[in-house]
Amino acid sequence: EIVLTQSPGTLSLSPGERATLSCRASQTVTNSYVAWYQQKPGQAPSLLIYDAFRRAAGIPDRFSGSGSGTDFSLTISRLEPEDFAVYYCHQYADSSTFGQGTRLEI
Amino acid sequence: QLQLQESGPGLVKPSETLSLTCSVSDTSISSSNYYWGWVRQSPGKGLEWIGSLYYSRSTKYNPSLRSRVTITVDTSKNQLSLALTSVTAADTAVYYCVRQDYYYDTTSYSPGMCDFWGQGTLVTVSS
Numbered sequence: 036e037i038v039l040t041q042s043p044g045t046l047s048l049s050p051g052e053r054a055t056l057s058c059r060a061s062q063t064v065t066n067s068y069v070a071w072y073q074q075k076p077g078q079a080p081s082l083l084i085y086d087a088f089r090r091a092a093g094i095p096d097r098f099s100g101s102g103s104g105t106d107f108s109l110t111i112s113r114l115e116p117e118d119f120a121v122y123y124c125h126q127y128a129d130s131s132t133f134g135q136g137t138r139l140e141i
Numbered sequence: 142q143l144q145l146q147e148s149g150p151g152l153v154k155p156s157e158t159l160s161l162t163c164s165v166s167d168t169s170i171s172s173s174n175y176y177w178g179w180v181r182q183s184p185g186k187g188l189e190w191i192g193s194l195y196y197s198r199s200t201k202y203n204p205s206l207r208s209r210v211t212i213t214v215d216t217s218k219n220q221l222s223l224a225l226t227s228v229t230a231a232d233t234a235v236y237y238c239v240r241q242d243y244y245y246d247t248t249s250y251s252p253g254m255c256d257f258w259g260q261g262t263l264v265t266v267s268s
Contacts, residue, residue: 036204068244070254079237079258080188091256123188127241127253130204131190 037062037126039134046139054111056137058124063104068128071100071109074136075120083122084109116141143167145238145259153266159228163221163238163259171196171216176241176252178212179223182261183234191223193241193252201252228266235261 038061048054058069067087072080082091084100087107097112111118119141124134149161163177170177178193178201192202194212202210211224221238238259241252 066244068253072255079261080255081258082254082256085242085254085256125188125254127251130201131252133188133190135187 037064037129037132039124039126039132041122041124041134041137043137044135046137047141048114048139049141050114050116052114054114054118054139056109056122056124056139058102058107058109058134060105060107060126062129064107064126065128067103067107068126069100069102069107070125070127072123072125073118073120074123080123111139114139143240143257145240145257147236147238147259147262149236149262149264151263151265153228153232153264154268155229155266156227159223159225159232159264159266161223161236161238161262161264163223165219165221165238169216170214170219170221174243176201176243176250177214177221178239178241178252179221180237180239180255180258181232181234182237183231185231186234189234191225191236193239194221195243195250195252199250230266233264233266235263237261 042057069087071084074080088100144166146164176193176195179191194200209226239255240257
């Protein structure tokens with residue numbers, strides 16, 4: 036099983052700042068089959084990024100994904116108030132596993 | 142517009158079978174080119190993929206749950222079902238119905254990212 040470790044556990048920033056979230060895999064994720072999701076309280080997760088860097092439909096371009104091999108990241112270039120939430124990475128190259136999440140707080 | 146609606150008992154006794162249904166509207170499970178599956182979320186284990194089905198092509202399960210899980214489709218009702226046997230308190234979670242894209246490697250289909258989620262339903266395992 037590929038274990039995904041996200042860091043930091045909690046990230047405290049202000050609106051307008053840049054956020055960088057990390058996701059490290061215990062082994063190589065083939066074809067960079069990594070997705071990122073945003074979850075707000077009381078809601079289901081929603082897809083932001085897939086295949087490491089492709090933005091899902093309707094996702095603003097302030098969200099970007101990068102990485103390959105075992106190291107992946109999600110960057111939010113300029114934080115908006117609605118971006119403060121929990122973010123999860125997900126690999127689907129070998130079965131399917133999720134990271135434990137990063138809480139982005141104001 | 143696509144909607145996924147989970148339903149089922151909110152309370153299940155230990156050792157019994159957890160059964161949930163996902164009603165899919167605005168698209169046909171049997172004729173779509175997607176996997177349809179289940180993901181659960183518990184405070185202790187975070188998000189956990191349970192398994193997914195690509196109608197008439199492929200069914201995939203989480204290896205850690207495979208011995209207890211069955212995912213099926215009722216095409217007449219356009220519903221996806223989940224059965225999880227021999228439940229314990231560790232199976233207490235919010236269960237989400239999801240749509241997943243697919244990819245094909247050299248030998249088989251596999252589920253990809255979860256591009257659409259239902260609102261989820263809380264299932265508690267307790268006597």
